[in-house]
Amino acid sequence: MRDKVRVTVWNEYRHEKRSPEIAMIYPEGIHGAIAGFLRTQPDIEARTATLDEPEHGLTSEVLENTDVLVWWAHMANHEVKDEIADKVYWRVLNGMGLVVLHSGNLSKVFRRLMGTACSARWREAGEKHRLWVVAPGHPIVEGLGEYFEIPHTEMYGEFFDIPRPDELIFIGWFQGGEVFRSGCCWYRGRGKVFYFQPGHETFPIYHQREVQRVIVNAVRWAAPVSVVNFRDMAEAPWFPEPIEPFASDQ
Amino acid sequence: MRDKVRVTVWNEYRHEKRSPEIAMIYPEGIHGAIAGFLRTQPDIEARTATLDEPEHGLTSEVLENTDVLVWWAHMANHEVKDEIADKVYWRVLNGMGLVVLHSGNLSKVFRRLMGTACSARWREAGEKHRLWVVAPGHPIVEGLGEYFEIPHTEMYGEFFDIPRPDELIFIGWFQGGEVFRSGCCWYRGRGKVFYFQPGHETFPIYHQREVQRVIVNAVRWAAPVSVVNFRDMAEAPWFPEPIEPFASDQ
């Protein structure tokens, strides 16, 4: 029905350049790995952008031609320039989908879209994360079973300071005793946002079949909807003339 | 990605047989009109079923081969047999989509799925209904603008005794002074339900382009998601063995 979903995968791309161990897991960067499995889908096309490119690789031209932006970030959330974060923010309100991965919860764009601090408990102990499906009719779980597991990952735990999700998809169980809302959807303006917890850089999480499946599904879910003649979200339009005449006896 | 969505359009088919005026608007029945425009879509196939057929046309074989059931009902909600309503109910919990139109809000199946009375204020005055989009990123509004109008229809007004919608898509403005949650989504078990108010039998509402568009979009949204090895919703499975070993010091 629709042309291909045009995805841009954004990554800080710092860990991979600094740590040989991480580079071995992701020789083309985390962005390269994600773009790679997205490109295997006939209805998706993917390009990449990284922090150290001019304008972080997110020029107005790139953003205008992006249907869904996938965002991986961790150590350099504060280095993203405010004017770029601002452009991404308005693109989301005007319809672009946003898929935020792992520590992208503390990125400028996600925090601004959520309206909360987005902080959580955390621990690095390489423990198990089991993700339970709590929305089995939702397109983001297409192809999954009742749960799947990440064998070794970083723990994120509640209280996760997010607005109540519009759609709660996964609840995570952590071996060390915590739980987490590990997959959540929100509507913002004309755009859609999905947050997905899996993805610590020191584990080969984006090579795992179920994780790839969720990200592919999320890209399809987050793709823009074509509405006609809908206003730019930055406007608060003024309508001097009522649509309906006021009845005579008013 | 997916084969065609298999739709069954169910209708009481009583008004059309009793009233020549209604038969003129819908010479093939309301079900025929709806199946007709659904069939123009390359990714949808549609058949019909009606109240006076054996088992109301909803045999187990038909239901098992239905991805999305569209339901129009009005005067004969009480004539639907409990065992058929029961079968439809469980099919929805196990993944079949359900699109409930107009006075189908008082059908056995919808009321059971909602858990509430589903009653509302109402009036027949042929007045105007303007439907405002309040979820512009939702796939059910694809192709629409900020609002559209039904020129003449029956009024349904708040308080509409439904559970809070999981996704509120349209809010209706009625000329006589009422509002209505005119388009609402819910998740139930593995299935999805969409209620859409437009559709009184004495007006040619299902010939209107925007109404057709919404129903087509709703069929696509409500189509089942393929999960693997998910239990039948009628079961409460017993797991004697924990997934995780209890740690030694517990």
Add this chain to the structure above:
Amino acid sequence: MRDKVRVTVWNEYRHEKRSPEIAMIYPEGIHGAIAGFLRTQPDIEARTATLDEPEHGLTSEVLENTDVLVWWAHMANHEVKDEIADKVYWRVLNGMGLVVLHSGNLSKVFRRLMGTACSARWREAGEKHRLWVVAPGHPIVEGLGEYFEIPHTEMYGEFFDIPRPDELIFIGWFQGGEVFRSGCCWYRGRGKVFYFQPGHETFPIYHQREVQRVIVNAVRWAAPVSVVNFRDMAEAPWFPEPIEPFASDQ
């Protein structure tokens, strides 16, 4: 501002009569234990009702004078008469609060109010249940910290076939590897419903301070709101006269 909240605590009261071990934990029955700690609150008054009383102790007079009904049930959900379940159902839609405990998830009233099967995974292994607060601004968590634990209980696990909660309060972590939406709120008609997982009969769970605190808070939250001239929820009122005159050029 308001007179006392009038609570009726309903219990099957079968386990306690059959098992000396359970009777030792709850010498006055589970209903007696719950009514006991509710009565320590100056703004709450509590009475009890049980399955084997005439009309299950839930006469129209009792229900009309109940602001919040607390419901504990397990082995005899099917013995509750349909006409009593029906009366309770309509009282909830017309404003009575309902607090459903533990295996009351499979009671006729709760299932009817939810519209789903309310089934879940389960296991009896006496394992640990840790309840994490995910709605720290909600009145039901007043007095609690980030989490609390039930040392030994029955496991209930996802997928829990409930409608999406209007307010998700607690997410439970189970030692054996499952998670559960352990505390959930819904609005139904003019009434409010809270489901709370803790409470297996073979453990002294209702003697635990945090559990008592949650039930007290839930009773206050579920107490009816006084609206004026609001219709009975069983009615779908007919309004021949529009509130607003139709404008002349319509």
Add this chain to the structure above:
Amino acid sequence: MRDKVRVTVWNEYRHEKRSPEIAMIYPEGIHGAIAGFLRTQPDIEARTATLDEPEHGLTSEVLENTDVLVWWAHMANHEVKDEIADKVYWRVLNGMGLVVLHSGNLSKVFRRLMGTACSARWREAGEKHRLWVVAPGHPIVEGLGEYFEIPHTEMYGEFFDIPRPDELIFIGWFQGGEVFRSGCCWYRGRGKVFYFQPGHETFPIYHQREVQRVIVNAVRWAAPVSVVNFRDMAEAPWFPEPIEPFASDQ
């Protein structure tokens, strides 16, 4: 159960000083009128603060001693200093209630808490606004009937660019043909936010009984919940030690 709710009513207080007509309606300012009716409640105490006071009257000491902040703003949203808006924002995440009135939808604090533009259609034609109750079990509608009317007001219409409300309380009907989500609740961090549309400065709206009732109810609903040992929302706490020991075979 609880001491008095300590309310601070904040107002720009510009319209009243510039326009004799507005000053006649609100001789003590809009803040004075609101604080006045709040003070008639035995469980509420109220003080006021305005834009032109030092630190806009919102010193750290004032904010720390405010349970619920009521916010009226219109022409000078941009004059609120960022550092003050920032302090208010964090106080809300840490538990303070916020009741935002009328054109406060475009205030810095509300927009930051929502994560969206909060823009809407608008028109000044002195038309009628009828507010329908769609959550009759919610404490904010205590004492109301099925709807109430503001005889003459400014129109705000959909699409209103807000996140999906956690609780939608009122849907507004406007004489000129629009609808609006006129009363909405959100949870943010440990705090609660209520937005209420009525209140244009040129009409005596805050002298109307139903409007006063809603604001009193909203103050009670938004009052903080006492949780114990809950972290500051600005923190993302680090937990090196798991709560649960990792089982030996992991």
